[in-house]
Amino acid sequence: MDYKEKKVMTIGIVSELTGLSNRQIRYYETRGLIAPSRSEGGTRKYSFTDVEKLVDIANKMEDGLQTFEIKKLDKQKRSEKEVRRRMIRGQLNAAFGLREQVIRGMTDR
Amino acid sequence: MDYKEKKVMTIGIVSELTGLSNRQIRYYETRGLIAPSRSEGGTRKYSFTDVEKLVDIANKMEDGLQTFEIKKLDKQKRSEKEVRRRMIRGQLNAAFGLREQVIRGMTDR
DNA sequence: CGTGTAAGGAATTCTGACACG
């Protein structure tokens, strides 16, 4: 819904924006580090968020990390977010006894 | 510099986002309503701002306006902005006697 | 005036593979 999340760029533009080669970008996809969507014809489509992720990946690769390590860091970050979300939910729940539904609307997404 | 202004989308995606045909999008360009940039090979590249403009254009076309009228409205809007800018500049100047340079840094862009 | 369409060509992307290391 936000511009940053919209998958709208082809790989060539992403390549220009990140400085990575098409080959590298596709490879990081096979390693599960990014997940572009596809056009009907099969052309990959990326978002600005994907571009940011790729820049981050590029930096970590320069630091000598391997793709699977980067993936782990990514997973870790995700679960941390999940934890924070649950904590907020739990505290709100304890303090006000609000219904899950309502709290979800406030904290999720 | 902002994501919204970056020219990153091909015409196909813009077509999906706006509901306009490639033909229509190219035509509005010849009428001076939008100005995509080009890749080295000549492929058109659009920004989210262009997409917003196109949606606006589409609405006005539905209202029965002609392209040259839409262009006039657009010019008008631009000059209004320019006027506002100058007024702010003038008032600041009168009130504080600040240098043009400084004021520009605050109001332009 | 605004838009559809067929036409021919060029730019862009896709996949699977070989190569190096």
Added chain:
DNA sequence: CGTGTAAGGAATTCTGACACG
């Protein structure tokens, strides 16, 4: 493991033109 590259094919885009109105 990560990346370059040549190969063949398919999807995407480009331009100029004819058509309708």
